[in-house]
Amino acid sequence: MTVTLLDRAPADPAPKTDGSLTDNGAALNISLRVNGRDRRLSLDPRTTLLDALREHAGLTGTKKGCDHGQCGACTVLLDNRRVLSCLSLAAMAEGHDVTTIEGLAKPDGTLHPMQQAFIDHDAFQCGYCTPGQIISAIACVHEGHAENDAQIREYMSGNLCRCAAYPNIVDAIKQAKTQMKEA
């Protein structure tokens, strides 16, 4: 965990008198609920949800790939729907439940069936896209979009894997889908 970033002194959050949230240059005080835990963060209004998670909440599991909404590495769940944290402002996530890769395993360390399935099927090589793939895959199953290989491929198309582990990712999703139904 990057202590210097977490301990960074907040900018002056002087409230404005006309009711708007901030002046240019002042920080926003934002409350984010991440993996069931409330966090108070003092952020530049420009901070994306991705940067808030990684640089301010210390949750570096969510990855920054393209930072322009093209690769899916930054996928998180917002109220159980998969979204791109790089194209969301942190301030827009206030009042919503954010789930990241860190929030999937049980407190005793037991992995989510989708995490275990990715290991069982060797569904990654370098691993950089994997947190986004797993979050997206869980949503794909919950949406009912994992009925067959073609549908899985279509509904996972927003997550790029430059190691091209795609066939194994499809296999992992099929395994986890069965286990998620049983659970």
Place this chain on the structure above:
Amino acid sequence: MRPFEFSRADTVQAAINEQVISDTRTDGASVHAPNQYVAGGTTLIDLMKLDVMRPQSVTDINALEHTPSGEINFGPHGLHLGALVRMSAAASHPDVLKNYPVIAQALALAASPQIRNMASLGGNVLQRTRCTYFRDTSYSACNKREPGSGCAALQGINRSHAVLGVSDHCIATYPGDFAQALIALDAEIEIAGPKGSRTLPFAKLHRLPGDAPHVETTLAPGELILAFMIPSAPWTRRSLFLKIRDRQSYEFALASAAVALDLDGGTVRQTRIALGGVSATPWRSHAAEQKLRGRKIDDATLHEAAEAAFEQAKPRAHNAFKIQLGKLTLMRAMRQAATMELQYD
């Protein structure tokens, strides 16, 4: 990204009041507008990171999901789609799937699942071109981004650029799919703004580039799209969206067709045709529709319609293929529509 003021609005009136109307040189949805609404953020945040858009203030309107702008309603008069409805929600709504398949398909074939969960319908129709010369500020010539600076695409790599509705000042392609379904089905939009509310035919929302490509819409500064109304018509159920692209998924159209058809036996009683991926704005082809009305759908008639649709096409060095591709797309879409099985109650 440059600094901006962030605020939230939970009512339409509050959202409009947040807009400081200081720049009337351009339309409300302009790249240069000092105030921007944000819903999904999938276009705005991207372009702010690229320094193409530099708003001084951003108003978060996502709370309008809890107003009629967050609702989908279907009745005898047609379909109401709130502007804050997400693409994924509209694409999977039973009434949309059954009665307006062209809308469901246009939305489902666009972007990625994550983006469809984020992007609002109102923002979707205002998404900006993917023209490289517009998105990359290291190119100095872009009339859309910097009025009067020229157009780098004219002599550049213009394979993805438009052949219909273009001018010598801009050949950028309108990138969206949903808009083609809306313009085909004679949709109207409900707008609120500092000077009151109004409705507008969707076909009048986007402006051709002409000599002012930076003015992209007819929205006045501060105006906000609240909803889309798509009328009921005999042809909406026999409708579909055909999208041709470089990749099978998660890619913009090289050519697309949104078509709707009302058949009397084998004869066309009415048809609606819009073309995407080939045009500067959402593009209704009245010329193609006229060729088909009252005629049988056969190869000769379809060929005539396709020729009419692209009669005014203006190809550049790298995009002439879009004329033939667009014609074939239109013809294939009509053949599929003529033989599709309809969902009945």
